[in-house]
Amino acid sequence: MGDRVEVQVAKSIAGHPGRVAVTDSSREVTYAELGAAAETVRHLLAGAGVRPGELVGMRMPRGWRVYAAVLGIWQHGCGYVPVDPSYPRERQEFVLADAGARLVVESGPGEGFVLTESPATDRPAVRAPDGTAYVIHTSGSTGRPKGVVVSHASLAAFLEGFVSSFAFGADEVWAQSTSPCFDVSLAESWAPLVTGARLLAVPERALREPRRLAGLLAEEGATVLSQVPTVFRYLLDAAERTGASFPRLRRVLLAGEPVEPAAVSRWMDLGLSPDATYHNLYGPTEGTVYATWQELTPPVLARRDTAGTPIGHALPHVDVELRAEGRPVADGESGEIWLSGGIAEGYLGRPELTGRAFVRAADGRTWYRTGDLAVREADGTLRCLGRADRQVKVRGMRVEPGEIESRLLACREVAEGAVVVVPSPRGEPMLVACFVPREGAGDDLAKSLSAQMTTFLPSHMVPARFVALQGLPLTLSGKLDRSRLEELARAGRTGSARPLP
Numbered sequence: 001m002g003d004r005v006e007v008q009v010a011k012s013i014a015g016h017p018g019r020v021a022v023t024d025s026s027r028e029v030t031y032a033e034l035g036a037a038a039e040t041v042r043h044l045l046a047g048a049g050v051r052p053g054e055l056v057g058m059r060m061p062r063g064w065r066v067y068a069a070v071l072g073i074w075q076h077g078c079g080y081v082p083v084d085p086s087y088p089r090e091r092q093e094f095v096l097a098d099a100g101a102r103l104v105v106e107s108g109p110g111e112g113f114v115l116t117e118s119p120a121t122d123r124p125a126v127r128a129p130d131g132t133a134y135v136i137h138t139s140g141s142t143g144r145p146k147g148v149v150v151s152h153a154s155l156a157a158f159l160e161g162f163v164s165s166f167a168f169g170a171d172e173v174w175a176q177s178t179s180p181c182f183d184v185s186l187a188e189s190w191a192p193l194v195t196g197a198r199l200l201a202v203p204e205r206a207l208r209e210p211r212r213l214a215g216l217l218a219e220e221g222a223t224v225l226s227q228v229p230t231v232f233r234y235l236l237d238a239a240e241r242t243g244a245s246f247p248r249l250r251r252v253l254l255a256g257e258p259v260e261p262a263a264v265s266r267w268m269d270l271g272l273s274p275d276a277t278y279h280n281l282y283g284p285t286e287g288t289v290y291a292t293w294q295e296l297t298p299p300v301l302a303r304r305d306t307a308g309t310p311i312g313h314a315l316p317h318v319d320v321e322l323r324a325e326g327r328p329v330a331d332g333e334s335g336e337i338w339l340s341g342g343i344a345e346g347y348l349g350r351p352e353l354t355g356r357a358f359v360r361a362a363d364g365r366t367w368y369r370t371g372d373l374a375v376r377e378a379d380g381t382l383r384c385l386g387r388a389d390r391q392v393k394v395r396g397m398r399v400e401p402g403e404i405e406s407r408l409l410a411c412r413e414v415a416e417g418a419v420v421v422v423p424s425p426r427g428e429p430m431l432v433a434c435f436v437p438r439e440g441a442g443d444d445l446a447k448s449l450s451a452q453m454t455t456f457l458p459s460h461m462v463p464a465r466f467v468a469l470q471g472l473p474l475t476l477s478g479k480l481d482r483s484r485l486e487e488l489a490r491a492g493r494t495g496s497a498r499p500l501p
Contacts, residue, residue, distance in 0.1 A: 003156065004152045005074065005159065005194060009071060010035070012195070016196055018032065019031055021198065022198070022201060023198060023200050023220065025203040034064065034071070037065065037068035037111070038068045038069075038071035038072040039075070040068075040113060041068060041069050041072025041076075041105055041113050045076045052077025052078060053077060053078065054102070054128075055078065055099045055128050055135060056079070056101055056104070056105060057080070057083055057096050057099070057101040058070060058180065059082075059084075059085050059092065059106050060085065060106050060107045061107065062201055062202075066189075067189055067193065070134075070189075079128050079133055079135060080133075081099040081134070081137075082179075082181045083095055083104065084179045086204075088454060088456050090455055090456045091145075091457065093118070094456075095137050095145065098144075098145070098348070098349070099147055104118050132149055132150070132151055132345070133155045134155075136182075136285055140400055140402075140403050146347045146348075146350055147348035147349070147350075148286055148344050148348075149344055149348050150288055150344045151344075154317070155288060157288070157316075157317035157342040158315070161315045161342075162290065163194070163195060165293065165315060168192075168251075171197065172198070173198045173200055173221055173223045173248070174191065174192040174197060174198070175200050175202055175222040175224065176202060176226075177207055177226065182256075183288075184289065184396070186289050187226065187289050187290065200222055210238035211241070213235055214239050215242075215244065217244075218245065222246065223250045223251070224249075224253065225246070225249055225252050226254075228256040228257055228395060230257060231396075233260055236266060236272075239267075239270070239272055245273070246272055246276075249272075249275070249276045251277060251279065252264075252273065252277070252279070254279065256397070257395075259280045261301040261302075264278055268298065278295070279296060280309065280310060281294075284368075284398070286339070286343055286368045286370070287318060287342075287343055288317065288342050288343060291314060291315060291337075293311075293313065294313070306383060307385060308386075309383060311374065311382045311384045312381055312382060313380060317342035318342055319340045320337060321367070322335030322336065322338070322382075326359075334373050334374065334375050334385055335375075336369060336370065336371065336372065337374050337384070338359075338368065343368045346358050356369075371388050371391060372387060372388065373386060390402065394421075394430075401421065404457065407456055407457055408449070408453065411452050413438050413448075414438065415436045415437065415438045416436040417435035418433075418480055420482060420485050420486045431463040431465075432489035432490075432492065433465070434467045434469055434472065435466065435467070436468070446468050450462060450463070467492035
């Protein structure tokens with residue numbers, strides 16, 4: 001491919017203008033209509049005096065206009081900053097202000113678009129690095145989300161390798177189900193549109209109701225399904241209860257969390273998609289969506305002789321090395337995953353953080369340190385062993401417990417606090433906030449904290465439990481005893497006060 005994504009989509013528009021590009025809950029949109037809507041957005045930006053190279057916010061509910069808005073922003077020579085309207089207003093405003101995005105593309109009357117001013121209006125416009133395609137904000141350990149800057153070149157290289165590796169074509173029907181604030185959405189959105197395929201924008205209601213999602217996938221004849229493993233298991237449960245099947249599915253792509261082998265094996269055994277192949281995809285936002293891929297065959301799923309999640313081999317746009325103390329490790333030894341090639345440019349306006357995570361080698365290449373540990377087997381296959389730090393995945397979204405802790409401590413009634421991750425009753429990662437109330441705090445503080453944290457944190461980052469303690473447990477050296485804290489978190493009930501013995 002090689003061309004920027006909007007150029008590739010323009011070829012789809014010119015090649016088959018009458019073909020359906022996007023189906024959402026409201027209607028079907030042809031490639032010609034998508035192109036015309038993108039042109040409308042481009043004219044809005046030009047009329048508002050937006051200069052190429054600026055960052056522009058994009059905030060609108062799920063639907064076909066999301067893709068038209070991004071195309072129009074790209075056509076005007078700008079990068080976009082996605083803002084999910086379901087996120088707390090304070091977080092939305094922070095993201096826009098942090099990126100210096102003075103204007104935001106939003107849904108207008110009918111099927112139109114409007115430009116609104118953001119909190120960054122009184123600041124100088126931020127000029128991102130030349131060629132920036134988008135800036136996605138991820139959870140930050142300091143309590144401040146950080147904007148990951150990805151270039152058009154890296155995005156185009158990713159899509160070229162992704163599409164060719166899976167042999168995706170114009171006859172696919174892609175189920176697009178993730179928020180534009182989650183980088184997986186880039187694969188779900190643009191792989192179909194650069195190949196002339198049909199994108200099925202799954203409505204919010206179907207995402208919340210697995211039975212409805214199962215019916216939609218079957219009715220629309222989806223051929224490519226991209227899911228977080230937890231949601232995939234919910235869909236499996238719904239299919240078993242309703243008798244739904246998906247005979248047209250050809251590719252099932254799982255990403256964002258460790259694969260659940262039992263769920264994939266059960267799906268196979270039930271014959272829900274007899275012609276499908278199943279793949280695990282791994283990659284941080286800084287690696288431009290996915291960095292590695294692994295087909296999940298019955299022998300791979302059945303392995304119990306080694307730890308970790310199979311993540312396979314590198315996609316064509318990146319190089320992968322495992323390193324310990326900066327040096328490559330031998331096969332069979334664990335090391336941190338380092339990525340080079342089609343990776344992000346760094347963090348917007350965070351040179352110190354960029355310098356720590358993006359390492360310039362002596363040969364001039366830049367490597368991104370993922371913080372994920374893996375081992376390479378004798379056949380070259382990688383298995384991910386988890387995080388080297390405290391970062392976790394919750395519902396497929398990357399979460400820094402430190403960010404949640406900073407918000408917990410910002411609550412006036414909290415004297416001390418920490419956040420841990422423990423298994424939920426269903427075995428999924430669950431966030432639990434343990435806190436020490438200040439003197440005079442009300443007895444119902446555990447319940448009110450959830451509401452307070454919801455004013456800034458998106459729903460997936462709000463702890464499922466709040467456990468009140470007389471004091472945080474410490475080790476003999478005076479450090480926080482996280483093992484003991486996890487025991488208390490597992491024992492606590494939602495909103496309960498469970499003092500230390």
